[in-house]
Amino acid sequence: MSQPTGSASLGHAQQQPAPPPPDLVEVTLTINGSPKTLHVAPWTSLLDALRLQLDLTGTKKGCDHGQCGACTVLVDGRRINSCLTLAVMQEGRAVTTIEGLARGDALHPMQEAFVEHDAFQCGYCTPGQICSAVGMLEEGRATTDDDIRELMSGNLCRCGAYPNIVAAIRQVMDAQATDAKGTDAKATNKAGGPS
Amino acid sequence: MRAFSYDRPDGVDAALRAVAGQAESGSPGSAQPPVKFVAGGTNLLDLMKADVMRPDRLVDISRLGLDGIEETDGGGLRLGALARNADTAYDERVSTRYPMLSKAILAGASAQLRNMATNGGNLLQRTRCYYFYDTGTPCNKREPGTGCGAIGGVNRIHAILGASDQCIAVHPSDMCVALAALEAEVRVTGPRGERVIPFAEFHRLPGDTPQIDSTLAADELITAIDLPPQGFAAHSTYLKVRDRASYAFALVSVAAALELEGANGATIRSARLALGGVAHKPWRDREVEAELAGKPASLETFRDAARLLLREAKGRSHNAFKIGLAERAIVRALAEAAGVEHP
Ligand SMILES: Cc1cc2nc3c(=O)[nH]c(=O)nc-3n(C[C@H](O)[C@H](O)[C@H](O)COP(=O)(O)OP(=O)(O)OC[C@H]3O[C@@H](n4cnc5c(N)ncnc54)[C@H](O)[C@@H]3O)c2cc1C
Ligand code: SF4
Ligand code: FES
Ligand code: FES
Numbered sequence: 001m002s003q004p005t006g007s008a009s010l011g012h013a014q015q016q017p018a019p020p021p022p023d024l025v026e027v028t029l030t031i032n033g034s035p036k037t038l039h040v041a042p043w044t045s046l047l048d049a050l051r052l053q054l055d056l057t058g059t060k061k062g063c064d065h066g067q068c069g070a071c072t073v074l075v076d077g078r079r080i081n082s083c084l085t086l087a088v089m090q091e092g093r094a095v096t097t098i099e100g101l102a103r104g105d106a107l108h109p110m111q112e113a114f115v116e117h118d119a120f121q122c123g124y125c126t127p128g129q130i131c132s133a134v135g136m137l138e139e140g141r142a143t144t145d146d147d148i149r150e151l152m153s154g155n156l157c158r159c160g161a162y163p164n165i166v167a168a169i170r171q172v173m174d175a176q177a178t179d180a181k182g183t184d185a186k187a188t189n190k191a192g193g194p195s
Numbered sequence: 196m197r198a199f200s201y202d203r204p205d206g207v208d209a210a211l212r213a214v215a216g217q218a219e220s221g222s223p224g225s226a227q228p229p230v231k232f233v234a235g236g237t238n239l240l241d242l243m244k245a246d247v248m249r250p251d252r253l254v255d256i257s258r259l260g261l262d263g264i265e266e267t268d269g270g271g272l273r274l275g276a277l278a279r280n281a282d283t284a285y286d287e288r289v290s291t292r293y294p295m296l297s298k299a300i301l302a303g304a305s306a307q308l309r310n311m312a313t314n315g316g317n318l319l320q321r322t323r324c325y326y327f328y329d330t331g332t333p334c335n336k337r338e339p340g341t342g343c344g345a346i347g348g349v350n351r352i353h354a355i356l357g358a359s360d361q362c363i364a365v366h367p368s369d370m371c372v373a374l375a376a377l378e379a380e381v382r383v384t385g386p387r388g389e390r391v392i393p394f395a396e397f398h399r400l401p402g403d404t405p406q407i408d409s410t411l412a413a414d415e416l417i418t419a420i421d422l423p424p425q426g427f428a429a430h431s432t433y434l435k436v437r438d439r440a441s442y443a444f445a446l447v448s449v450a451a452a453l454e455l456e457g458a459n460g461a462t463i464r465s466a467r468l469a470l471g472g473v474a475h476k477p478w479r480d481r482e483v484e485a486e487l488a489g490k491p492a493s494l495e496t497f498r499d500a501a502r503l504l505l506r507e508a509k510g511r512s513h514n515a516f517k518i519g520l521a522e523r524a525i526v527r528a529l530a531e532a533a534g535v536e537h538p
Pocket of ligand 2: 322324325326327333334335336337342343344345346361362363364405
């Protein structure tokens, strides 16, 4: 979708002339903690900007229509589908992708839990699952396994790794709850990518 | 996606100037106005990728500051048009005073989408009719005058009430079904000044002009949605029936709200009932609501109401099942709202 389609379709029977090269728009985003200035065509989705311009291919394109969750990233700490927003619409915001969750060589607790619980098979949905799970814990609305299933329903897994995904998230959620009881400070500093 | 230019005006006036002069083309959701507002983008960008919507210019209204939720003088709540669906549903005033609305919003889409989707955009989302999305097929809503692919085609998700021989599409929103039952009002501003549209008059039936979804003009901006003080918090619910347990559009949904009186709340004082997934707009039937008033809150009353509401329902080759489904969903929703045991 990063190319304009001049193709004929019903109601637009005439072949359009090749579109002129697009006017690029300047966008500044904080990507995984570092400011980046990009020049993008207005119709570039955030997903395509991440994958094609910034070479951050951890974020996946599954459907490109908001239906699968593979493209989930965190924008200012909130999970969204990067395929259904334009890069220009996110001007000035902080984007955290799967590449930005680990601290150096130390995996994010959610990444560790996914490995520990074997919460994937092919792995294609996994970056989206992990970013979504991190966003969900930040929202703080889930308490039961059924809550996890409902609030993670925007992330499909064709391999059907759901039981292990729920178990992995559960583990991180419980660990955070225990942490929060110990030190109040930690509760506000939970998962959410490098700040 | 086709090429377009992008703008982020810094105020409501500038946003209105950007769409000025295109009132003739109908509602923002209709035909092909050359300039479109974009809010969350979750419906418009999807339709642009499918080449169903083809604006030349997008005007980003998401940072206009219309995203608050405030008390109104009359004791109701004003929901900013640009407030996100998730922030609206989880707002404590909404979830305690209008639980049916929170429930309806949270029954829609996914957590990620609700974080992006705005209240104004939710109202103006377009149908999920398969033919509407498929530019290789005829569709009167997408290309007026080309015919309707769904009539005589695959119409499992289509309307059983209020359809026309031009279009049998349904409005897909969950939030709007609750807003219809609550008698919300849509606040709008435009070159002809401000106006307030009662929710029942916001969406329209397809008739001969299915390309027009709503009574909003293409040069108007929704600024807020007002909720009246009566939220039916004690006796209301939203029931959504769909093909999977989550992240699917409604086949049928019901917003049911009751005021009960008498010993143990055994009698219905007033009722509101709105259906989703069955028509081109959230379906409300005041005759049925009036019929419920004064009746005992019993399964028998609810069954009578359901049959009355569906008296003119019309099934097609694949969606006739919705009539029985709607009947049972109405009974269950009313029973849940009333706290009456149901099978
Ligand atoms: C996979 C998927 C599943 C979904 N499932 C559901 C579901 O189960 N239930 C449900 O209810 N919804 C569902 N949705 C739809 C979702 O709720 C809508 O896409 C969303 O509410 C639209 O809001 P937005 O802010 O993103 O709108 P946009 O896409 O930005 O805009 C939609 C339209 O509204 C216009 N507009 C927006 N704001 C204003 C304003 N203030 N004034 C005037 N015009 C305006 C735009 O010009 C455009 O025409 C689903 C969407 C997807 C992609
Ligand atoms: S039902 Fe309406 S939207 Fe669907 S194909 Fe027919 S005209 Fe188009
Ligand atoms: S690629 Fe964005 S939801 Fe599927
Ligand atoms: S692990 Fe293969 S899609 Fe989820």
